[in-house]
Amino acid sequence: MNFLRLKDWFSERYDLGDLKKMAGEKLVPVHRYEFLYYTGGITLFLFVLQFVTGMILSFYYVPHPEHAHKSIIEIVTKLNLGWFFRSFHHWGAQLLMVFVFIHLFGTLLTKSYRKPREFLWFSGLILLGITIFFGLSGYLLLWDERALAAVKVATGGSGAFPVIGHFLMAFLRGGIDVTGETLIRFYAFHVAVLPLLTLFLIGFHVLLVQYHGMSVPLSVEKEGYTHVPFFPNVLYKDLAIWLVVLGTVATLAVFLPPEIGVKADPLAPTPENIKPEWYFLFLFQTLKLFPGEILGLNGETIALMLIAGAILFLFLLPLFDKKTSRGEKSPLFTWIGIAYVAYFVIMTIVGYLS
Amino acid sequence: MKKVIAGLIISLAATASLAWADGKVEVFTTVRYDQFIIYQSLAFFWVGIAGLLVIIRMKLKEIERIQKLGLDKKEEDAPFLE
Amino acid sequence: MKLPYSLVNRRTFLNGLFGGWLLAFFSGSLYALFKFAFPTLGKEPDFVVLKAADYLDIAPNSTKAFAWGGKVGLFFKKTDGTMMAIKGVCSHMDCNVVYKPLDRKFYCACHKGWFDDTGRNIEGPPPKPLEIFVYTIEEEKLIVARKGVKVELPKA
Numbered sequence: 081m082n083f084l085r086l087k088d089w090f091s092e093r094y095d096l097g098d099l100k101k102m103a104g105e106k107l108v109p110v111h112r113y114e115f116l117y118y119t120g121g122i123t124l125f126l127f128v129l130q131f132v133t134g135m136i137l138s139f140y141y142v143p144h145p146e147h148a149h150k151s152i153i154e155i156v157t158k159l160n161l162g163w164f165f166r167s168f169h170h171w172g173a174q175l176l177m178v179f180v181f182i183h184l185f186g187t188l189l190t191k192s193y194r195k196p197r198e199f200l201w202f203s204g205l206i207l208l209g210i211t212i213f214f215g216l217s218g219y220l221l222l223w224d225e226r227a228l229a230a231v232k233v234a235t236g237g238s239g240a241f242p243v244i245g246h247f248l249m250a251f252l253r254g255g256i257d258v259t260g261e262t263l264i265r266f267y268a269f270h271v272a273v274l275p276l277l278t279l280f281l282i283g284f285h286v287l288l289v290q291y292h293g294m295s296v297p298l299s300v301e302k303e304g305y306t307h308v309p310f311f312p313n314v315l316y317k318d319l320a321i322w323l324v325v326l327g328t329v330a331t332l333a334v335f336l337p338p339e340i341g342v343k344a345d346p347l348a349p350t351p352e353n354i355k356p357e358w359y360f361l362f363l364f365q366t367l368k369l370f371p372g373e374i375l376g377l378n379g380e381t382i383a384l385m386l387i388a389g390a391i392l393f394l395f396l397l398p399l400f401d402k403k404t405s406r407g408e409k410s411p412l413f414t415w416i417g418i419a420y421v422a423y424f425v426i427m428t429i430v431g432y433l434s
Numbered sequence: 435m436k437k438v439i440a441g442l443i444i445s446l447a448a449t450a451s452l453a454w455a456d457g458k459v460e461v462f463t464t465v466r467y468d469q470f471i472i473y474q475s476l477a478f479f480w481v482g483i484a485g486l487l488v489i490i491r492m493k494l495k496e497i498e499r500i501q502k503l504g505l506d507k508k509e510e511d512a513p514f515l516e
Numbered sequence: 517m518k519l520p521y522s523l524v525n526r527r528t529f530l531n532g533l534f535g536g537w538l539l540a541f542f543s544g545s546l547y548a549l550f551k552f553a554f555p556t557l558g559k560e561p562d563f564v565v566l567k568a569a570d571y572l573d574i575a576p577n578s579t580k581a582f583a584w585g586g587k588v589g590l591f592f593k594k595t596d597g598t599m600m601a602i603k604g605v606c607s608h609m610d611c612n613v614v615y616k617p618l619d620r621k622f623y624c625a626c627h628k629g630w631f632d633d634t635g636r637n638i639e640g641p642p643p644k645p646l647e648i649f650v651y652t653i654e655e656e657k658l659i660v661a662r663k664g665v666k667v668e669l670p671k672a
Binding site: 468478479485490496500 | 526527530531533534537538541544545607643644
């Protein structure tokens, strides 16, 4: 049989037995928080879906301020199934964002970041930043007036940073203002820079998971737990969940296709009551809390400094949380974790309702 | 009857062209038949997923049964038959 | 012949079923993806410009064909003299339709589909009416356009 000969050809060159043994030896703990293990897999799967649909959308999208809006209308109204795959890409992104945050908060609350997994935490948080930037840059590509206004606000915020603010803003915008230059720049970010960084970091992240094995929460570690082999038991469960996710994205894409607004005009007035995408709402809402001036200083700058400080603290959390690293209980950091989650959830809801 | 249908078609066309003039883009087809085909395809898609889920469940049960019997562990010093 | 044991054990049956179903599921999904990746060759135009003199004087209860991209369009004059432009392609399997003056209906020979003189599907497999175009007359030009499309003539 040809297949067997091919297998022989291959195994003469590479020892597949080792790989098989490695796959067989990967064990996954069984306990009451095990559902959190699947959130990483779902995120990975959604990334794959975004890559595939994004590649094909880029066949038709024209990254030029004159043609961008029109080319999306062409995709939606004229191409075979174009409306579906644009909608699919949109909803895939939304769900991806949801699961990235669930994955993050799950890791935070079960303290899976503790020694020796610090680099998993660091690479994960960088991936979160990249994912958010993916969302922002992809949103501008639509080039309608709401996208233009949202990106003006988001990049304008970075300008309020002390010292490097203006440099950062000019780098993001490709000029002083959001113009056609910004569109081309964001397109390059969205289809070239960010995907390459993402591939590299996801590879690193997943490799580290294999190296360290699955983390088990401290409380469970004390109680004791059993294992199941990753292959085939957990892989099949992963597959089942992925299928449900795939169906969910397709269903959302069919029933709630995103609207296309009026073509962006950098000279037109900003449309009324615009809101950023939901994953920016907690930042947006925080900025709103601060008055324009505090003790003679720019209120926005202070708010941004506080946000940056909070994010930096979150990033370096594994280094501060020494107790958990030693395997002791540390209720202080549990409360800090809960505070982060609660702040995000409450501010998002408040931002959504206001 | 014909007049009613013709009127309907004309008014539909008029609203469609109005929507166009308004700058609203038709992101989902308004043709009844095409909508039906889309919903039907989505239903078939879910049937495909449901089938796979059932098979995966059956496979998992089978795997667990074999693992319970201890048949999945290969004996290291088993003699070759050939 | 009845075998005392089954040649197919539970595991091979499940593997076959799983593999087959996976193949069917993913080939279906990928087919949709490929349909989007490969655009229809010879995209349909938004409008075509014809010579009005060639079409306006046709006899009542008859049609005259014009090129709609790579497909056929029919300019149609009813018995009462009203005119319309129709895409002459059946909504079922894209076969070309023909006007039958005696029945005053459009007929598709592929699967015996019938449309009345307003383009409505009345008999046979066609699921949708024929596509009706909008036509305007500008001097000696007859402009046939898809519904809802703004016609922008190239400047001569």
